[in-house]
Amino acid sequence: MAKVTMVEAITMAMAHEMEKDPSVVVLGEDVGLNGGVFRATQGLQQRFGKDRVMDTPLAEALIAGISIGMATQGMKPIAEIQFSGFIYPAVDQMINHAGRLRTRTRGRLHVPMVLRAPSGGGIHAPEHHSESNEAMFAHMPGIRTVMPSSPSRAYGLLLAAIRDPDPVVFLEPTRLYRLNKAEVEDDGKALPLDTCFVLREGEDVTLVSWGAMVHETLQAAAKLGEEGISCDVIDLATVAPIDFDTILESVEKTGRLVIVHEAPRNCGVGAEIAATVAEKAIYSLKAPIGRVTGYDIPMPLFKLEHDYMPSVDRVLKGIRKVLEA
Amino acid sequence: MKTFNLPDLGEGLQEAEIVSWHVKEGDTVKVDQPLLSVETAKAVVDVPSPYAGKIAKLHGKNGDIIPTHSALVDFDIDGGGAAAPAAAKKEEAAAQKAAPDAKKGTPIAEDSGTVVGNVPTSNAVVAETAIIRKKQKQEPQRVKALPSVRILAKQMGVDLSGIPPTGKNDTVTAEDVRNATQGGGRGASTPSAPQARWDVPAKRADVKYGVAEPLRGPRRAMHASMTKSRSEVAECTLFDDADIHNWMPGQDITVRIVRAIVAGCRAEPELNAWYDGEKLERTIHERVDLAMAVDTPDGLIVPILRKVETKNAQQIRDDLNRIKEATRNRSVAPADMKDPTITLSNFGMMAGRYATPVVVPPQVAILGTGGLRYDVVPVMGGIEVHKRVPLSITFDHRCITGGTACRWLAAVIKDLEKAQ
Numbered sequence: 001m002a003k004v005t006m007v008e009a010i011t012m013a014m015a016h017e018m019e020k021d022p023s024v025v026v027l028g029e030d031v032g033l034n035g036g037v038f039r040a041t042q043g044l045q046q047r048f049g050k051d052r053v054m055d056t057p058l059a060e061a062l063i064a065g066i067s068i069g070m071a072t073q074g075m076k077p078i079a080e081i082q083f084s085g086f087i088y089p090a091v092d093q094m095i096n097h098a099g100r101l102r103t104r105t106r107g108r109l110h111v112p113m114v115l116r117a118p119s120g121g122g123i124h125a126p127e128h129h130s131e132s133n134e135a136m137f138a139h140m141p142g143i144r145t146v147m148p149s150s151p152s153r154a155y156g157l158l159l160a161a162i163r164d165p166d167p168v169v170f171l172e173p174t175r176l177y178r179l180n181k182a183e184v185e186d187d188g189k190a191l192p193l194d195t196c197f198v199l200r201e202g203e204d205v206t207l208v209s210w211g212a213m214v215h216e217t218l219q220a221a222a223k224l225g226e227e228g229i230s231c232d233v234i235d236l237a238t239v240a241p242i243d244f245d246t247i248l249e250s251v252e253k254t255g256r257l258v259i260v261h262e263a264p265r266n267c268g269v270g271a272e273i274a275a276t277v278a279e280k281a282i283y284s285l286k287a288p289i290g291r292v293t294g295y296d297i298p299m300p301l302f303k304l305e306h307d308y309m310p311s312v313d314r315v316l317k318g319i320r321k322v323l324e325a
Numbered sequence: 326m327k328t329f330n331l332p333d334l335g336e337g338l339q340e341a342e343i344v345s346w347h348v349k350e351g352d353t354v355k356v357d358q359p360l361l362s363v364e365t366a367k368a369v370v371d372v373p374s375p376y377a378g379k380i381a382k383l384h385g386k387n388g389d390i391i392p393t394h395s396a397l398v399d400f401d402i403d404g405g406g407a408a409a410p411a412a413a414k415k416e417e418a419a420a421q422k423a424a425p426d427a428k429k430g431t432p433i434a435e436d437s438g439t440v441v442g443n444v445p446t447s448n449a450v451v452a453e454t455a456i457i458r459k460k461q462k463q464e465p466q467r468v469k470a471l472p473s474v475r476i477l478a479k480q481m482g483v484d485l486s487g488i489p490p491t492g493k494n495d496t497v498t499a500e501d502v503r504n505a506t507q508g509g510g511r512g513a514s515t516p517s518a519p520q521a522r523w524d525v526p527a528k529r530a531d532v533k534y535g536v537a538e539p540l541r542g543p544r545r546a547m548h549a550s551m552t553k554s555r556s557e558v559a560e561c562t563l564f565d566d567a568d569i570h571n572w573m574p575g576q577d578i579t580v581r582i583v584r585a586i587v588a589g590c591r592a593e594p595e596l597n598a599w600y601d602g603e604k605l606e607r608t609i610h611e612r613v614d615l616a617m618a619v620d621t622p623d624g625l626i627v628p629i630l631r632k633v634e635t636k637n638a639q640q641i642r643d644d645l646n647r648i649k650e651a652t653r654n655r656s657v658a659p660a661d662m663k664d665p666t667i668t669l670s671n672f673g674m675m676a677g678r679y680a681t682p683v684v685v686p687p688q689v690a691i692l693g694t695g696g697l698r699y700d701v702v703p704v705m706g707g708i709e710v711h712k713r714v715p716l717s718i719t720f721d722h723r724c725i726t727g728g729t730a731c732r733w734l735a736a737v738i739k740d741l742e743k744a745q
Binding site: 003005007037038039083122123124125126129150152153174175177178179180181182183192195196197198199201235245246249250252253255282283284285286287288302 | 438439440441442443444445446447448449450451452453454455456457458460467469470471472475494496
């Protein structure tokens with residue numbers, strides 16, 4: 001089994017699927033010759049040729065648009081957006097076409113594409129490349145939004161995203177690209193979409209997080225574990241649609257919920273989780289629901305980005321507040 | 326020979342401190358194998374090897390400050406020139422891996438991993454578990470209550486788990502909490518009174534749970550005698566009660582039972598005997614050497630009251646006290662436990678009415694006495710409440726007939742029922 005970083009796991013998943021399925025193609029800015037700015041498509045053009053790994057002009061609306069076109073005609077395009085700040089021109093195509101062609105054509109067309117993009121802060125990149133914009137996509141009907149938090153989930157969920165018959169926005173936490181390695185077998189086994197992953201089991205409080213913040217959340221849970229407080233740590237993984245069964249079952253067990261995300265608090269995905277838990281599990285709640293999130297400001301310039309992103313201490317503080325309520 | 330210089334570790338840093346070497350001179354290393362950890366103003370980072378080959382020389386030791394671009398490691402490269410171009414490229418890559426800094430104006434090498442910022446990098450391999458929970462039915466009822474109700478319960482010092490829920494979907498309501506504090510409250514709307522607190526005793530600290538322990542001392546002896554009994558004796562047990570309603574005040578129950586056994590053995594001495602099943606021989610004893618089964622923390626100990634048929638109440642009491650004491654401090658001599666002629670097991674102090682006590686060969690009988698109790702008894706067409714002693718006599722049916730045993734028990738009961 002190979003020990004790979006998350007970015008290598010992503011490359012591995014794409015290569016596996018391209019090998020198996022000739023309709024899978026990769027396109028984006030610098031994905032071919034250069035191998036992608038974060039090296040996610042490294043070696044794919046040499047291996048699969050220029051017809052299947054295409055360098056595009058610097059035009060995100062075009063990248064999304066031709067992907068949608070190809071997808072409706074039997075291809076399975078994987079489009080890469082170079083930086084998260086460049087994704088917005090593609091949003092028009094995603095919301096107006098990718099997300100609604102299935103309903104607009106009453107099922108005649110569907111859009112099996114993946115829009116891959118780096119996401120989140122923590123690498124000292126310019127501030128508009130460091131945002132977490134998953135809530136924006138989560139709010140678009142007809143589109144799945146997925147955020148992996150480890151090499152193995154990046155591999156398994158990307159395979160599932162490529163194979164899914166509908167559009168998936170696959171947001172890759174840049175900070176995790178090379179943060180560590182894990183043993184990932186290139187066996188082509190997809191992980192289920194729309195499913196949470198329980199990373200740590202406990203009784204006292206439920207912690208829900210996704211993407212890079214899973215790491216701070218796990219560290220906080222480990223710290224509390226030393227004090228005898230056990231946390232159920234849930235990686236959301238698919239940000240939309242949310243696997244509420246797992247979350248509700250956990251909250252019914254623990255009676256306490258803290259949501260941790262890097263994105264701004266206002267209308268963040270945490271708000272949706274909190275609202276649904278309040279609707280469906282309020283009789284099990286022993287304390288108000290807590291959220292530990294980024295602030296409702298533009299991502300600061302990178303010198304201050306670590307003050308913006310929830311730290312382990314902030315997560316701990318948030319959990320303690322809920323435990324003491 | 327190739328020399329690897331300390332790469333620029335980013336942000337225009339001029340130097341780095343060696344934290345620790347992961348290799349030593351003479352080691353053979355692979356490409357990307359971590360050579361050493363260095364600390365910059367920013368962080369501790371591992372520097373990977375750009376070459377495969379043998380380490381000829383390390384420039385610097387732990388704690389040394391190395392200026393950027395000065396020599397760090399000399400390599401002996403196998404195959405010399407042929408490996409060099411690839412290695413040179415790798416060197417550049419290794420430098421860029423640690424220093425992906427766009428601001429310096431240096432061209433970004435192929436493997437920097439990004440064109441903006443600094444992607445944190447590590448070779449640490451992490452293991453994790455990621456469970457997909459099966460969707461299942463909610464497990465046994467947990468308390469369902471609104472947070473406001475929980476706060477009310479907390480303020481009123483009420484345990485929500487003890488309150489039967491009357492709200493929709495089995496929720497405990499504020500009303501339920503108030504009723505619980507008023508001891509049931511409003512009748513019809515509350516189906517039952519709050520349940521009492523459910524106290525499960527703590528587990529015993531003196532018991533080793535879940536460990537197979539060898540039997541020791543008296544327990545080992547018990548294993549041997551009980552096994553022998555079960556394999557040899559044809560046991561039959563008879564139950565009855567002695568009505569002691571007529572007793573004069575001040576009777577010593579144990580002493581009275583001892584006397585009753587003597588009376589039984591006088592009437593039917595066949596029960597005060599030894600039987601040898603192999604030789605088909607029995608020996609009836611005149612003396613009554615009564616074994617008393619005594620429960621101790623170490624197991625069953627069975628000291629003997631000798632010749633009880635010759636003793637009066639006081640002497641028997643003295644003997645009883647003496648063996649009780651000896652048993653308590655484990656000073657009963659083996660001779661005091663040898664060759665009893667019949668046994669009494671007086672188990673009734675704790676619990677139990679009748680039993681089927683086990684005969685220990687070569688003896689042929691054992692009497693069990695249960696706890697004294699008040700029973701409702703019919704007396705001359707009416708009902709009275711009398712104190713009674715439950716009796717269970719087990720005898721070896723190989724050498725004793727049922728009739729003999731019955732007569733023995735009748736004699737015991739007759740003596741026990743005497744007023745004094």
